[in-house]
Amino acid sequence: MVIKIDVDGVIRDIISAMCNIYNENFNGKLCVNDIEDYDVNTNFPEIIQQTGKKPTEYFFTDHADKVFETVSKPFVGVKDAIDKLRKNGNKVVIVTWQFSLKNIKHTLDFLETYNIKYDDICFTKDKWLIKGDYLIDDNPEFILDKRDKSRKIIIDTPYNRHITDKFIRVNSLKDAVNYIISKNKKKKEAA
Secondary structure (H helix, E strand, O other), X not given: OEEEEOOEOOOEOHHHHHHHHHHHHHOOOOOHHHOOOOOHHHHOHHHHHHHXXXXXXXXXXXXXXXXXXXXXXXXXXXXXXXXXXXXXOOEEEEEEOOOOHHHHHHHHHHHHHOOOOOOEEEEOOOHHHOOOOEEEEOOHHHHHOXXXXXXXEEEOOHHHOOOOOOOEEEOOHHHHHHHHHHHHHHHHHHO
């Protein structure tokens, strides 16, 4: 099977990183549970008020090194989960959209730094163009995209809880991988 996996919000804990940077520079007290909208510009209005910059520019351009590599860490267990998928004969395709070429480089460096192995990587906002059996993502836009025929697994976050469609909802990439492997095992046993 081909398993498409997003990076930010699935492999890399970018939301905690942005909250930490924001709290440090703006004397804030935001945490991951306070982020109820996927749009970064909506969640950090003080950045606009105090710097005149959009939060996307502030985080993904001005502080990209910190956001993507220094402060961000992988979620617990992601490397082992991806390794488990690959050892079970699945092809892992990282499918992620990044804000700029600089962010793409940071993402490649991040994956290398944490020894996260994959079979292919695609940087695109049109994730539906990449064929796969499953898509594991946190972004409501990609989960709800009807053009993507992959079975969808949504990583639970405060900013996607409004999605009530019958997608598989899990707490982590590890849970998603366990679900996929279990489903595949049952399918083989039934055959």
